[in-house]
Amino acid sequence: MGAVATTDAAPVTPRPRSESLPAGRRRPALARATPYLLIAPACLVLAGVLGYPLLNMVAVSLQRYGLGQLIAHRGNFIGLGNYTSLARDPQFWGVVLRSLAFTAVVVSVTVALATLIALLLERMSRPMRMLLTGGLVLVWATPVIVAVDLWQWMFDYEFGVVNWLLTFLRLGNFIHHNWYARPIEGFTVIAIVVIWGALPFAAITLFAGLSQVPSELVESAEVDGASGFQVFRNITVPILRPIFLIVTSLSIIWDFEVFIQPYVLLNARPSGPFMTMAVFMYVESFRVSQYGLGSAIAVVTVALLLAASFYYVRQMVELAEAPA
């Protein structure tokens, strides 16, 4: 499309696409400044609301910053004090391990289920595909806070439909079963809420990726006797690799910083065994007013997520540079 237009324009302007069109009507200095002027407001805003706060977060993590310091607007420098006290806190290590395990389980289940859904979407009839896509979009559109509320209702110990269903299916006596009494069950509920909310994005993205897999390739492999699994493993997965990477790294980031689901499901009173990184950070800073310690937890969170975001950022940058 672009190529056609360029050849059309070629007789008029033999030069390749250039910055300021027909002969310097404007001063070159201004023309050179234009792109910088265009991105200046964005840079200014981002420096103010992102750059400075991030640097300040690192700075505060090296300070004792409690209620007194909050009022005085300045903390007391204590070096790595917050980090060493975190390292000595067994609860912190429990939180880190719990968050890592939670992320690992939730991300694998999300990506696996989303892949299955994407493959199903490809194989089903058109009306069914439209119906299921519509359902996925509806779930996707549901605000997280609404999702948490409605799952809380589904898992209510007294009148929740889940307890009734499990009892009805003779899977045990779930009448008046409290799902938050045991952390493993509580985290199951949290995981269900997170996965339910994350599936649509992952499934629809993967399905969009599947349409890039050339159908001749799949058909010829099938005619040559490849099984469905072989086709998936040797054709689909390699082609979808970048999309898998993007979906996985985004899911890691979202699940590791999970806050609303555990916090609101437990009615804003999460107990020790329900602390995830974000909840722990929130409690340490805004409940106990130890903003220095909270910042240290935030720094650790960002550091742990850097590896996951690396793949994503690299993929996206390649994408951005490709057409230019």
Add this chain to the structure above:
Amino acid sequence: MIAGAQPLPPAATRRRRTISRRRRGRLLADLAGAALFAVLVFPVYWMVATAFKPGRDILSLTPRWLPIPATLANFQDALSRPFFWEDARNSLIVVLGAVGISLAVAFLAAVGVARFGFRGRTAFVVMIIAVQMVPLVALIIPLFLLLNSAGLTDTLPGVILAYLAFVLPFMIWVLRGFVVNIPVELEEAAQIDGCSRTGAFIRILFPLAAPGLVAASLYAFIQAWNEYILAYVLLSPPQLQTLTVWLAGFTTNHGTDWGPLMAGATLTAIPVVVFFLLLQRHFAGGLMAGAVKG
């Protein structure tokens, strides 16, 4: 069936077997899809159904699957709860403020990145992408401290500023994609026909980027409308909170009123669901194809 196919040459047999396998696979996929649809959508249905049920049907030990008889009492209850209207208004102000500012700033930046080659361009793009990876949760403390020292906690402008932090990079990214896909030849043609560069921007680029602007602002609207943690931390007086915080605080000490809560949740979800459906249309491509050829 296989017996009937035997006289055919092997390749055709294989193809026919592949086709019949396909057909059976499609039926299975349809069945699985229907089951999946039911499981995925049921929670949303259950929320809406509960919102329309009278109290005694909600608190029944065997679930009543249909909201019959239906009632609007839960909605009336939710709407007459303290601070619903104030908080809905706050949500609207915050969202419109954040979307308005970020739209203007992001469009300029997107044009800069998509239309100009300049030193530092790649660095800027990398920054825009990398910044989206910063977990929002990590930003609550520094943003709180920043707004606290500026005296902007418990004010809506403070929250608007905070929302720019996570709305802006994404909008620049989305708008860049839209602007890149508008052929630069259209502007060049306008300039050859005597338009100034600014004139070409306003008359050609801006209208063609309109779907992108709509899509980006709807995205930002949804993000900001759904946001909870920053609003929760930055706004403490109940009359100053947003709708998500209002909804999360619905549980009282003496148990939950499920009917009104589900009605409130439904009301909170409606604008987002509507915008989401509107957004889908803007991904119908091919908008540009006619523009160049015609």
